[in-house]
Amino acid sequence: METVSRKTITVDVNGEQYEREVDVRRLLIHFIRDDLDLTGSHIGCDTGNCGACSVLVDGVLVKSCMMLAVQAEGAKIETVEGLAAEGELNDLQQAFSDHHALQCGYCTPGMLMSATALLRENKTPSEDEIRKSIQGNICRCTGYVNIVEAIQAVSR
């Protein structure tokens, strides 16, 4: 085995197969946004603190700005674009709107992925468990009040 600076990778994103050649240095978030044109996931910082880039990789919630695209070789990736089946909002997305859990919507994709990961593991989380599940997702508009309420509403 020798080291390479470019690599062809295949990934499954929201059920669709993609094969692309990428630089090793390309971050997964840039690969998703720029190469695959799935611009739902966002970038809000350059130190891995804000969580706007959160996606699920093989069912595990990660910040895609702290992974290289080549590390996602062969993985099954879920992004916000995959949550609603044919434009029908799922319960979590509907609850975010009903409870005004988003204002500018920039952190919302990351918040939805974190909440999705939480609810898959724990159907009835306490408020503290909810806050802990989105601790890695910064929001500057809502003060988190309605986001916690929206997740509570879906888990009740």
Next chain:
Amino acid sequence: MKVSGERQFEAPRATVWEVLNDPAQMAKTMPGVESFDIQDDRHWRAHVKIPLGLGGLRMSIDFEKMEEREPEFAKLHAKGNGVGAVLNMDTSFNLVEAEGGTNMKWEAEVHLLGPVASMGQRVLQPIVNQQVSQVLGALDKQVQEAKTG
């Protein structure tokens, strides 16, 4: 940021002075030095990749001898340019004969600019201490070689 200290060398002052003033020997004391070119006896430039554990910080550093009183005192100015880091450093050495060798009092005033400085604040001091201890260790080796060589 000011850093200073003292160091004992088991070698006569003249030997320590000779090493300190020979850019080629001083080059060997610098961590991660890759290349070294000497313009004249007062100016030389070093290309270094300072090993920072997680990777190297590439910098080209221009040294200039500011002041010199053989064999007791020397003052150097160093200006380093790297990516995301600009280094301005003034260092001075005082050599005093002591029984069994030479006592060197040194001090350095380090000004670091750019993103590396603003993000690395809390690790800066420990890293500088690490680099200084490596330089002094290497300097000791050079002095021993000069003494026996």
Next chain:
Amino acid sequence: MLLREVEYARPASVQEALRLLGANEGARALAGGQTLINVMKARAASPDVLIDLADIGELRGIELGADGTLELGAMTTYTDIINSAEARARPILGEVCNQIADVQVRNRGTIGGNVCSNDPTNHLPPLLVAIGATMTIVGQDGERSVPAAEFFLGVYMTAAGPGELLTKISVPPGKSDGFASVPIGKEGTCIVNVAASLNGGAGARLAIGCVDAVPVLLTPDSTEGDAVRKAVREANLDPPWDVHASADYRRHLAEVLALRAVAQAAGRK
């Protein structure tokens, strides 16, 4: 946010990883990447080659030995530790891992990556020193064990040198441990953290983090307040200054938190 050119390989075994690390001068192991990738984004320090350890199965997993010793593979994530039944043999481990950053970081960040990056504000270096863990390092010339207290050498520098890999961390059994910290905000980066362990049999072990390049190990005469305060004062700590705290404030917090960590440890038989 945009990395420099870098080479990459993803070996399937420790041996293959060692060969690649040895063959490439500027190579670094890539574990969870939760520190290394950020450092590379800032282009502050960039390795030339990344050896991704993700496919090396032997580096994962948590085993509880018959004598109660816990063996953790270097690539075990914080989340693995938090959810592991075996790891409850040393409860402080999961409790502290659960304070590190957030879910996303805990899902990818590894215990090996945490200790090998040895950022002065990390939680695990002082904890592993206090509870007397042992690190297993593998190099071209075989395997050796290094006690945690001698593993940490400097900022981002440990006993695992270039061309070597940390493969395993062994934690002796025990319950009466404590960990106290002042983080920036809730569960943020630590301003000061202190780990304490009382069941080494040889009296209390205290390790103070964030006050030097490496954890500062202290062994106070007893768990009494004055003894603990004396030990911290005699260590004459010289903490770095940064925007969150002055040297004086860190020195003061080290004392207060040492008392609280020891009290917590004493309360947990």
Next chain:
Amino acid sequence: MTETTVTPERALVVEEGDVKPGFIGQSVPRKEDKRLVQGEGVFFDDVKRHEMGYVHFVRSPYAHARIKSVDVSKAHELDGVYGTLTGDEVAILTDPFFELSTAPGANIKDYALAVGRVRHVGDPVAAVVARTRELARDAAELVEVEYEPLPHVLDGEESLKDEVVLHEEAGSNTVWSGVFDWGDFDAALADADHVVRIERLHFDRFSSTPLECSGCLVEYNRGTAQWTIHGNHQMPGVGAIWMAPALRVGIDKLRFVSQDIGGGFGNKITLHPQYTACCLLARKLNRPVQWTEWRTDQHTANTHGNERTFLDVTVPVKADGTMLGFSVRAIDDCGAFPRYEPLGCIIWAQVTPGCYRWRNIRVDFTQVCTNKSPVAPNRGYSRMQHLWLTERIVDIVAGELGLDPIEVRKKNYVKHEEFPYETPNGCIYDSGDYARCLDIALDLIGYDSLEEKRRDAESRGKLLGIGIGSTLDSGTNNFGQSMILNPELQFSGNNEVATVKLDIFGEVVVTLGTVPQGQGHETTASQVVADILGCTPDQVNVRAGHDTYWNSTAGFSGTYASQFAVTGLGAVKGATEKLAGEMKQLAAAVFGCSPDDIELVESQARIKGNPEAALPFMALGAILNANNAGLPPELDVTLNVRHVYRPPFEKPDLERKYGNLTLTYATQIHACALEIDPETGVYEIVDYAAVDDCGNRIHPQIVEGQVHGATAQALGAATHEIFTYDEEGNLLTPNFYDYHVPHALDMPPLKTGFIESESPFTPLGAKGMGEGGGAGIHAVCAALQNALGRRGEGPIVWRSCNPYEGVWDLVQKPEQTRKLVSVESR
């Protein structure tokens, strides 16, 4: 449990219940949500163009240095680099941006890139464009800039000495200075029973850091010499006013387009330098160029909030606690370039007395530049800093004289029956009931069980503190106040524009001149249109975002300074009422009756009392657009209507610096309970209430969301968020690693309450209310003071930001801050 229990249905609130007849006043589903929760919004960085180049700015590592040379040759040699731009080119191709200030500020030369000198760390020196983002950054590292470091100055007071001058052409660091003197302060001083003096207070430098950083994709059309800027500029109307003259083109050559913006909070108003550089590059390289700002660039070189030092505060007080006025010397640090400044030197005068009835106020105000990042009108702009001063005065005066800060507020608040209330400098507070909002807030945090809470805290070794923060959110600027700063400026009044049309198939289409960044304009506009036309919000299609060409815009178009509910919806209401009139005229022409006989209800134009005689909207649209033969010639109807809303303002009296500077005043009164661990200085907010009064609420949920978000930003600014520089001029909190904004676990239980004091001055009785949350800073400072101080002793909280070590210092060395305050009793 997080309790947002206090919404319209809460028992505590007296006046809920009278639900508005139509959609106004209801929390209808937000139109924006469907796309945003599916990741289908369009933010500027989502826009892509074939063969676009990525821009990366080369930035100064020095706080102050002369630029001796910029060598881009090595950058050009890198494969994939499309081109570069340097300061010398900018100085030739453009003129400096015009300055609002009088001399010496007027003489400052501000360009798209640094020309001749760099004046703060991060100041852009050159720009490189390349095929990929990574290549652009690689190439930026190959640009060799030779600097000659100059001494720098980082402190406002120090900078006033002009020992180090940033702008040679200005000759001084003073951007603007003036004295404001209303009432008779000397008489008040003579009449006082006590005079409380506070030597120094300091409002720290921070920013509400929107999660989406700034940026743009710029296309240049060589044939028409016209630029299209896909970006997130909050105030394109004014942005174009700066950029067009600099680029030496007509203002119509600049088309701003944005759909979704990831928050702004005032930090996306002064983007004209970076945008101008991108326009030059798009033209020079004849290719679309895309600039995305990363977090570290945003903190080090984009915008900060105003940092303000208050000196020699003097407060005459009567024995019964009545405060007669105050005098203060204020020094405002605007960083390296006054870009939206010096407007901040007058904006605070919209709320000169704060919430209080004192009549004698003297402010000696100076704005100065320093070698730090430039400031922008961050949320609360200039009023927050001043209101923090008035609240600190009230708490310190109460503390020193042994009075209850709540009683002192009640005694000195403007009374409910005194509205509309004219302030000492001629502003008119339209409506409100400050005392009642305070009572609701105290009730929400269980104030009457205060002593019990204090004892419980002490039993756990903690110190309990309760603090109040009262603010006014002055909305809808009269830009005439800028003439007080510089009489030659030709800005006054305000405006916003909207168009409403009935399409051929009867669809109602609305366009706005505003630039929403999360405030839900599409939804609230559709509520107003639906209520006037008698249809439902779902039938109203409001075009998303802003487009200078596609939608209609006006000089002050944009979204800033808490004014949409008044100017934006005022324009929508005006346009819709005209359309309704035209629809009635058309229906009347078809039915042969008078327009007064026609009513618009259930999406139809009907003859009153005769529901069968009805024309659905589709019929009206079809008749006028495609079947208009036979209509009476004098029928002047287009069903496509534009309305510009202009608030009723006069030009201020420049001599006396007197006049109405803002149309509406929303209120926010906050109550904070916190516990301090005296051993470490760590403190935690254990209970919190925010009560809002912004006149008629168009969409209660959106209003409450603004209160939540602004409060969170204030709590961040009060506890950890601060832009600190080291002595080299490096910013030490350049990104979210060290600049700690509140995360989910940091937020306390937040309770909200509200009342609705209708505004007599606005089309819908509503008031702008996005910027009142600053009260959180005042409340935390007051609570810290309450926890640590007792009458006449204990420390003084003199800074707006109090991180743990700051509180530990207050506890350890009370005398250091105690000496800032003195009381002279007669």
